[in-house]
Amino acid sequence: MVHMETEVLLDAGAVSRCRRRVHLEADPSMRETTLAPPDPAAEQRMADAAAHRLEIRRRLVEAIRREQAAARGVSAEGGGGEEAGWVTVPRELPAGERVRITEQALADGASYIWGALLPADRRGHRRGGAELLVRSGAGYLPVLVVRHRITDPGAGAVTTAPNQLDPARAVVDEHRKVRSQPRDQLRLAHLRRMLEALGLAAHQPLGGVIGLDADCVLWHDLAAPTWPGGRSALAEYDIRFADRVAVAQAAATGGPALAEPSRILDCRACPWWPTCESALLAVRDVSLVVRGEDAMELRRAGVSTVDKLAALNLDDEPPIVWTSGSFPDAVALARAWLADLTVVRRVPEVTVSRGDVEVDVDMESFGESGAYLWGCLLSGADIGLPQGYRSFVTWEPVPTVDEARSFAEFWAWLRDVRERTAAAGLTFRAYCYNAMAENRWLFGSVERFAGLDGIPAKNEVQSFVDSEEWVDLFRGVTEQFLCSRGKGLKVIAPVAGFSWRDPEAGGEASMRWYRDAVGMDGAVPAPDQRERLLRYNEDDVRATQVLRGWMSGPANEIPYMGDL
Ligand code: SF4
Numbered sequence: 001m002v003h004m005e006t007e008v009l010l011d012a013g014a015v016s017r018c019r020r021r022v023h024l025e026a027d028p029s030m031r032e033t034t035l036a037p038p039d040p041a042a043e044q045r046m047a048d049a050a051a052h053r054l055e056i057r058r059r060l061v062e063a064i065r066r067e068q069a070a071a072r073g074v075s076a077e078g079g080g081g082e083e084a085g086w087v088t089v090p091r092e093l094p095a096g097e098r099v100r101i102t103e104q105a106l107a108d109g110a111s112y113i114w115g116a117l118l119p120a121d122r123r124g125h126r127r128g129g130a131e132l133l134v135r136s137g138a139g140y141l142p143v144l145v146v147r148h149r150i151t152d153p154g155a156g157a158v159t160t161a162p163n164q165l166d167p168a169r170a171v172v173d174e175h176r177k178v179r180s181q182p183r184d185q186l187r188l189a190h191l192r193r194m195l196e197a198l199g200l201a202a203h204q205p206l207g208g209v210i211g212l213d214a215d216c217v218l219w220h221d222l223a224a225p226t227w228p229g230g231r232s233a234l235a236e237y238d239i240r241f242a243d244r245v246a247v248a249q250a251a252a253t254g255g256p257a258l259a260e261p262s263r264i265l266d267c268r269a270c271p272w273w274p275t276c277e278s279a280l281l282a283v284r285d286v287s288l289v290v291r292g293e294d295a296m297e298l299r300r301a302g303v304s305t306v307d308k309l310a311a312l313n314l315d316d317e318p319p320i321v322w323t324s325g326s327f328p329d330a331v332a333l334a335r336a337w338l339a340d341l342t343v344v345r346r347v348p349e350v351t352v353s354r355g356d357v358e359v360d361v362d363m364e365s366f367g368e369s370g371a372y373l374w375g376c377l378l379s380g381a382d383i384g385l386p387q388g389y390r391s392f393v394t395w396e397p398v399p400t401v402d403e404a405r406s407f408a409e410f411w412a413w414l415r416d417v418r419e420r421t422a423a424a425g426l427t428f429r430a431y432c433y434n435a436m437a438e439n440r441w442l443f444g445s446v447e448r449f450a451g452l453d454g455i456p457a458k459n460e461v462q463s464f465v466d467s468e469e470w471v472d473l474f475r476g477v478t479e480q481f482l483c484s485r486g487k488g489l490k491v492i493a494p495v496a497g498f499s500w501r502d503p504e505a506g507g508e509a510s511m512r513w514y515r516d517a518v519g520m521d522g523a524v525p526a527p528d529q530r531e532r533l534l535r536y537n538e539d540d541v542r543a544t545q546v547l548r549g550w551m552s553g554p555a556n557e558i559p560y561m562g563d564l
Contacts, residue, residue, distance in 0.1 A: 008248040009120050009127045012190035015240040016183045017266075018261035019247050024272050026248035035271035042269065044511055048367075049147045051521075053131060056145045056210055057114055060132075061086060063163035064112070083425035083483055085111030085135075102129070106200060108516050112136045112165070121197040125245045130191050134165045136202035136345045141167065142191035143208035143217070144184055150211030151176035159216040160208075167206050167219045176216065189222050189237035199426050205234065212368070255554050262295050263287035289333045289484060291324050308335035332561035336484045343495050345560045347480045352551040353471050355429030356381045357421040359414070360548075363438050364533065366514050370398030371441035375411040375537035377545055383420040389538045393529060397518040401452070407445040408454025415456075418469070431544050433489045435472035439465055473544055476551065484562060493543035495558075496550035504534065510536060 014022050024030050026324060028053045064083045087105040089098050098117040105113045117129035131145040143165065154177030160170045171481050188207030194203040204222040222233045231239075236362065247258045259275035262285070270276070280288055281560045284305045287295035297320040303309050312319065318327035325333075329346070357380040373393045378385060392410035396401040413428070421428040442461050449455045464470055466527040477483070477492055485491050513533050519525035 007122070008125050008245060008252050009122070010125055010241070010244055010248060011128045012187040013183075014244045014248070015186045015190065015237060017244075018264060018270065020261045020276065021266075021270060021272055021344070022244050022247045023251040023257055023259045024275065026251040028252065030275070032078060033272075033275055034175070035275075036273050038271070044515075045147070050228065052147045052212070053145050056131075056214055057088070059214070060112075060114075060163055060165070073435040085174070087113050089113065089117060090116040091115050096203065098129070106133075106140070106198070109135065113140070118191075118198070120196045121194050124193060124197050126190060126194050126197070126241075128190055128194060130188075132165075132208075133195075134364075136204070136206075139200045139202035140195055140201045141204075141206055141208060142195070143190050143210065143373050145210045146181075147186060148181065149179055149213065150181055150184065150209050151213075151216070152179045153177070157216075158219045158221070160216055160219065162210075162217065164217060165208065167204070167208065170217075170219050173216065176218075178218065178220075181209075185220050185222065185233040186237050186240070189234045190241070192222055192234065193237070193241075213410060237483075261285070261287075262299075263291040265292065267291075286334075289337050290325070290330050294325070294330070297321075302304070306334045306337050310338050328561070332482050332564055333484050335564035336482060336561075338560070339564065341559060342485050342491065343481045343558060344564065345480065345555070345558055346482050348560060348562075350480050350551050350555040352473070352476055352548050353468065354430055354552060355421075355469070356426035356430050357383055357417065358545075358548075359417060359428075359430045360439060360544045361414075361430055361432045362537055362544070363432075363441050364510060364514075364537055365437070365441055366398050366511065370400065370403045371407070371445060372398050372403060372514070372518075373533065373537055374407065375541050376413070377538070377541040378417065379545065381424070381426055382420075383417065383424055383426070385417060385420065389541060391534055391537060393534070395518055395525065397520050401449070403445070404449035404452045404455060407449065407495075408452070409462075411456050413452055418464075429471050431467055431471045431473050431548055433472075433540075433544050433547075434474040435465075435470065471548075473500050473547055473551075477547075480551075481555075489540065489543055489547070492548050496547045496555070498543045498546040500536070500543070502536055502539070505536050505539065 008026055010022070061083060064086060068083055075294060087101070087110040089101045089105070091098070093101070095117060098115070099119050103119060104115045105116070113133040113134070115129070115131065116133045120127045130142040132143040133140040134143055151159075151173075153175065155172070155174050157173040157176040157178045158170045159173040159176060160167065182444070185207070192201055192205060192207065205221065207220050207222055209218045209220070211218065220233065225232055225238045227233060248254060250258045263280060267273050267276065284307055286298045286304055286306055286309050289306055289309065290298060296306070298309065301319040303312070303319050312331050314328055314331060322330070332344060332346070357378075360377040362375045363371050365371040373391055375389065375391045377389045378387050392406045392413070394400060394406040396402040418428050442465065443458065446456060446458050448463050449493050474487065477487055481494065490500075510533060513529045513536075515521075516523070516526040517529035517533055
């Protein structure tokens with residue numbers, strides 16, 4: 001019999017999570033460990049997801065009410081409470097109580113169980129719940145409600161209409177294709193295995209997902225060979241889950257660890273990073289400078305530490321085939337790390353395109369909802385316009401058509417600057433840091449607000465973006481420097497001597513400030529947070545100004561990788 005202290009019960013997330021994290025979470029000796037504080041952006045995402053779930057629930061209940069009223073031949077108006085066959089399991093209740101209500105609803109054969117928390121499957125080592133269980137024949141189908149996109153324009157997804165929870169009505173969609181979201185499918189597979197353990201899985205191995213747009217219900221056939229190697233989602237899940245159970249059991253029972261720390265992309269937002277970082281620093285692990293699969297391969301090749309990587313001879317055969325970066329870059333990064341250098345030159349001479357008239361541009365957006373602020377810093381030769389920072393902003397919560405007004409004003413000002421510069425026979429350059437974000441919203445605004453006052457034609461924006469006048473400093477940094485601590489503006493600009501006035505400045509914090517600034521969800525707008533956002537945006541454009549000034553001269557004095 002398994003002792004409770006060492007009992008392993010994993011939720012669906014374990015199959016997509018870092019294996020070391022599964023180990024740490026199952027290791028009884030780690031229970032008192034201090035974790036990194038919760039990321040405010042993650043907390044915000046959870047709050048947004050909860051609001052999204054509530055809205056979907058409202059829509060589903062309403063649709064079912066109308067359907068049931070139509071079947072009875074009565075009006076659906078004025079109905080209160082929930083509909084026949086619909087059970088809501090309140091999320092705020094303790095887990096034991098939620099499980100009890102779910103079990104009762106299952107026993108009663110409820111048609112829909114919202115917020116279901118299934119009893120732990122102790123033999124299978126599983127725990128978990130679904131946003132919705134839908135009765136299908138003698139069993140149930142899991143349906144997820146998620147806040148990300150689940151389809152793309154195209155064809156081939158199997159969908160039903162929004163609010164239609166009967167997969168028998170599903171058709172092959174002519175307007176949507178499935179967007180790859182492996183975690184959703186693995187979570188559905190986990191829930192199916194839990195329902196199987198209860199003898200309550202529907203005959204067909206299907207699972208539904210309602211996404212951010214909630215414009216359809218997407219149905220996955222969990223037994224279809226849609227995964228690499230011709231595997232089904234269920235087969236892939238089974239392999240991964242068995243591995244995670246082994247990792248957790250080894251950790252729970254004090255056996256030899258089956259997963260060691262190694263820096264990967266997920267580490268950035270992982271609460272265990274302080275624990276893993278000190279373990280990696282203690283052994284000077286190679287993943288501190290080369291993360292992901294390349295670090296694993298290097299360890300297998302015997303290059304397990306930063307020191308060993310730094311000591312490799314570039315004239316020798318590379319020890320592995322690199323999946324990202326290159327052999328010389330990796331060795332230089334290791335040498336930079338040992339010398340405590342944030343940035344080293346990878347080119348003999350750093351260059352950046354400059355103009356007589358220059359504008360630094362930074363756009364602020366709120367998720368997928370809109371770009372509410374375009375900040376610009378005008379400098380260089382006098383063209384009869386005030387120099388310095390100015391902003392084009394809407395403080396109506398996005399999405400709002402007022403965004404079209406602020407975007408049109410931004411574009412008109414930029415066009416005026418370019419025309420005056422050209423008329424004076426001068427050269428013009430506009431700078432941003434990572435043009436992908438700005439370009440996305442330049443084109444997105446042109447498309448969304450086409451035909452409204454002052455919105456430019458797409459080809460006008462296209463010819464600006466394609467021109468030498470639009471300079472992406474992030475690209476310049478990526479091509480000309482090796483950065484041992486990341487390439488974000490917040491890392492690189494301080495090397496150039498810049499610092500932000502707001503100690504909390506960052507993209508994630510700005511999301512919180514924005515919600516307060518516009519009074520999202522009916523709150524009173526906070527003018528001080530508007531000021532804070534403008535100051536932050538101004539500092540971002542001042543940062544790119546300082547960065548390009550540095551790249552035009554002083555950057556050539558930092559060490560060159562060939563000299564390390
Ligand atoms: S910090 Fe990184 S290695 Fe450690 S558990 Fe988290 S994701 Fe895994």
